[in-house]
Amino acid sequence: MKIKTVITAYLISLAITVQAGEERFDIKKEITSSDFKAQFETEVSLFLSGDKTPKFPEVGRPETYTAVSISLSPFGGSRRHCLDAFQKAVKSMIDTAISHGYDAIFEIKQAESESPKNEPGILKCEPGYKVTTVSISGTMALSASALQRKLDEEHIFINLPSRAPATGAIFIAMDQIFESPEARKILSHGLSAHWGKTSPEFKHRSGPDDYSDEAEITASGAENACRSATLKALSQIANEAKERNFNAIIKLRSHWEGEYVQPGTLECLVGKKKAYVTLQATLAEIN
Numbered sequence: 001m002k003i004k005t006v007i008t009a010y011l012i013s014l015a016i017t018v019q020a021g022e023e024r025f026d027i028k029k030e031i032t033s034s035d036f037k038a039q040f041e042t043e044v045s046l047f048l049s050g051d052k053t054p055k056f057p058e059v060g061r062p063e064t065y066t067a068v069s070i071s072l073s074p075f076g077g078s079r080r081h082c083l084d085a086f087q088k089a090v091k092s093m094i095d096t097a098i099s100h101g102y103d104a105i106f107e108i109k110q111a112e113s114e115s116p117k118n119e120p121g122i123l124k125c126e127p128g129y130k131v132t133t134v135s136i137s138g139t140m141a142l143s144a145s146a147l148q149r150k151l152d153e154e155h156i157f158i159n160l161p162s163r164a165p166a167t168g169a170i171f172i173a174m175d176q177i178f179e180s181p182e183a184r185k186i187l188s189h190g191l192s193a194h195w196g197k198t199s200p201e202f203k204h205r206s207g208p209d210d211y212s213d214e215a216e217i218t219a220s221g222a223e224n225a226c227r228s229a230t231l232k233a234l235s236q237i238a239n240e241a242k243e244r245n246f247n248a249i250i251k252l253r254s255h256w257e258g259e260y261v262q263p264g265t266l267e268c269l270v271g272k273k274k275a276y277v278t279l280q281a282t283l284a285e286i287n
Contacts, residue, residue, distance in 0.1 A: 022124055024123070025083065025086065025122065026123075027121050030086065031046055039091075043103060045103065045105070045143075046094075047106035047108065048107075048108050049120055053141075058141065058205075059142075060100075060102065060205065061206070063137065063138065065090075067085045067088030068131050069081035069084035070131060071128070071130055076127060077127030079127065085134035086134045089134050100205075101142070101150055103146040104141040105138045107137070108137070108138040109138075110136060111135035162262060166257065169256065169269045170222065170223070170268055171261065172230075174195045175264065180227075180231075190247055194248065195253065195263070204285045206244065206283045206284075207283050208251060208281060209282075211233045212276070213230075213232035214274045214275065215229040215274060217270070217275055225270070229268065229275050237249055240283065244283060245285075249281050249284070251281065252281045253281070256276075257278070
């Protein structure tokens with residue numbers, strides 16, 4: 001028993017010693033490798049910090065993406081876990097770009113919060129005993145062709161033909177809700193909301209993203225429940241905007257079950273006990 005304890009203590013000591021070493025990666029080599037390309041087939045162009053880039057007509061804010069890799073080995077994490085966490089962080093970055101309509105990411109580098117003295121093009125990583133963490137920063141951008149596609153999509157949206165509500169749903173004018181005292185209270189401290197056919201020009205944006213909520217149907221009726229659910233969803237959006245220092249909510253739209261309706265119209269599903277809504281919104285920094 002004593003020998004077993006000594007051996008266990010030695011192995012733990014060895015594991016701690018092994019996992020404490022710093023691993024270094026050439027980021028460009030990793031993202032241009034055949035293994036990386038096989039995992040991430042994407043139309044999003046990737047540019048490292050210092051790479052020459054085209055002139056982008058729209059550029060987002062720099063954002064940080066963090067991922068972890070878990071080691072189940074008694075010897076702790078290894079170089080493999082650094083690479084796994086790195087790939088997960090890059091995947092999160094690419095997925096966000098695609099969902100927000102961007103087709104390029106530039107200034108990709110190790111996040112300065114993780115490695116203040118980082119070297120251009122190099123990822124430094126110390127494998128953890130159980131958890132290895134890697135943070136990557138990058139800036140989303142739109143090429144001229146992608147921007148034109150978005151403008152075409154926007155033209156289609158603002159000219160949508162009228163249609164009937166989905167089964168079990170009703171339509172409500174957004175003005176009735178977003179111009180109410182309750183909405184104005186949610187949109188306090190300089191935060192504005194824009195839900196019509198036009199939106200102000202912006203410096204940076206994040207989105208679009210969907211926000212869903214629900215409310216109990218009471219004696220006051222289904223429309224009031226829809227109103228309450230919408231205000232709750234709006235509160236979600238406003239809180240996120242304030243936390244991330246955006247001063248506007250633009251392109252605020254009804255997006256129930258992934259379907260748009262005419263601008264300024266809200267679609268609300270009325271169930272037996274609750275009403276449900278989904279809003280799509282883009283957070284923006286406007287002048």
